[in-house]
Amino acid sequence: MVADDTQLLARLLAGEQKAFKELVTTYQSAMRAVAYAIVGQRHVEEVVQDAWLSVVRHIGSFEGRSSLKTWLLTITANSAKGRYRQNRREVLLDDLPSPHGTIDDDRFSPGDGHWLVAPFAWHQDTPEALLTENELRECLEHTLLSLSELQSSVLLLRERQGLELEDICNLLEISLSNVRVLLHRARLKVFATVEHFEETGEC
Amino acid sequence: MLTCKEQVARSSDYLDGQLSFREKLMVRHHLMFCRNCRRFIRQMRLMQATLKAMPEKPEEGVDALAERLAQQRRKDRS
Numbered sequence: 001m002v003a004d005d006t007q008l009l010a011r012l013l014a015g016e017q018k019a020f021k022e023l024v025t026t027y028q029s030a031m032r033a034v035a036y037a038i039v040g041q042r043h044v045e046e047v048v049q050d051a052w053l054s055v056v057r058h059i060g061s062f063e064g065r066s067s068l069k070t071w072l073l074t075i076t077a078n079s080a081k082g083r084y085r086q087n088r089r090e091v092l093l094d095d096l097p098s099p100h101g102t103i104d105d106d107r108f109s110p111g112d113g114h115w116l117v118a119p120f121a122w123h124q125d126t127p128e129a130l131l132t133e134n135e136l137r138e139c140l141e142h143t144l145l146s147l148s149e150l151q152s153s154v155l156l157l158r159e160r161q162g163l164e165l166e167d168i169c170n171l172l173e174i175s176l177s178n179v180r181v182l183l184h185r186a187r188l189k190v191f192a193t194v195e196h197f198e199e200t201g202e203c
Numbered sequence: 204m205l206t207c208k209e210q211v212a213r214s215s216d217y218l219d220g221q222l223s224f225r226e227k228l229m230v231r232h233h234l235m236f237c238r239n240c241r242r243f244i245r246q247m248r249l250m251q252a253t254l255k256a257m258p259e260k261p262e263e264g265v266d267a268l269a270e271r272l273a274q275q276r277r278k279d280r281s
Contacts, residue, residue, distance in 0.1 A: 015277035021269035028262055052268065056275045071205060085245035113206025118239040122246055130249070140257065157213075159254040165219060184215035191250050 005068040011061055023159035029068060030161040033075040037172050039155030047083060051076040070167065077171045088198075092182060094148045099139075099190035099203075100196040122198040130194070139203035145195040147186055155186040166182055212242045214247055224264040 011019035018110055028048065035047040054075050062071060111115050124130045144152050152184060154172070157163045163171075166177050205213070210233045216222050218228045234241050 012276065015273045015275035015280060017269050020272040020276075021265055024272075025262060029259055052272060053275075056272050056279065059276065060279070080215055091246075099270075105208070108206070108211075110250050113208040115239045119243045119246060121242060122249065125249065127249065127253040129274050130253050131256060131258075137257065140254075155254070159251050160257075160259075162255075165221070165274040180216060180219070180221060183219070184212075187215055187247065187250065188211075190254065191247060194246070194250055194253070 007062065009059075009062065009068065023068075023072075026152075027072050030157065030163075031072060033153045033156045033161065034073050034076045035080045036170055037084065037127075037150050037157075038077060042150050043080075043083065043089070047076065047080045050079040050083070054079060073163075073167075073171055078172065081173075093178065095185055096148050097147060098146045098192065099143055100189070100193045102167065102192050104187040104188075120195050120199045122194065124198075133197070135203055136194070136197045139197055140190065140195055143190055147189065150174075151182050151186045154182040155190070158183055170177070205229050205238075206239060207233075207240055210234070210237070211243060214244060217242070218247060220253070 008019055008022065012023065017096070031048050031051055032044055035044045035051070039047055051072070053074060058075070062068070066074070105117060107117050122130070144155070147155065150172070154168055157168050157171075165176060165179050165183075168174075169176050172179075174182075210230055212221060213230055217227065222230065234244060262271065
């Protein structure tokens with residue numbers, strides 16, 4: 001078991017409120033992202049609530065074969081699947097238009113595949129410097145909301161929660177190649193948003 | 204040699220370590236010679252780091268939820 005997990009687990013088993021607070025603060029947003037991917041925005045909160053109840057009920061039998069995080073996310077995915085599985089076949093690779101487009105074929109010469117419009121050099125070279133612009137932050141939020149539920153969940157699980165691609169496949173029950181496609185499309189749209197902002201100074 | 208378009212198409216797989224050894228070398232080779240694509244990859248990494256660093260909306264009702272969960276656990280235990 002991961003060392004951090006062992007200590008936290010002992011406190012959870014003892015029913016310590018602060019330990020539960022730590023658990024909720026650390027993992028609830030990842031749980032929400034998993035639920036969002038499977039059931040969509042409308043049922044996220046119910047699924048996450050269900051998942052928490054299930055976590056408390058089963059914490060006594062957690063054996064540490066996976067990390068606490070993986071265990072929590074698996075419970076969340078199961079709660080989501082049990083209640084409201086969407087018809088995923090239709091939505092799986094839906095690619096919705098994004099506010100600032102993407103890096104698509106138009107950016108390249110049809111002849112030799114070189115950049116027609118080279119990537120614009122951003123003014124900032126650290127995340128902190130980029131994020132000091134409130135407007136860019138809002139602009140990014142806006143683009144994330146424009147992605148399909150599955151695309152944005154996969155992106156958030158990877159970039160914010162640091163999940164491995166295999167874990168994302170297992171939790172969401174989608175193939176590795178689909179995860180790769182979803183991730184790539186989402187990233188190019190977010191890239192296009194930052195580029196647009198850096199180039200024009202507006203959203 | 205890969206074209207820029209082909210490099211961009213492989214960029215996520217490159218960043219996620221999903222390319223075969225041979226494809227990885229092809230991307231590296233392209234990057235060595237192409238300033239635009241080096242910039243693209245650098246800015247893709249910066250975009251990833253920026254997503255990671257974006258402040259999350261503060262969770263609401265954490266204390267109440269934690270209290271409820273802890274109570275339930277203590278009840279289950281006894």
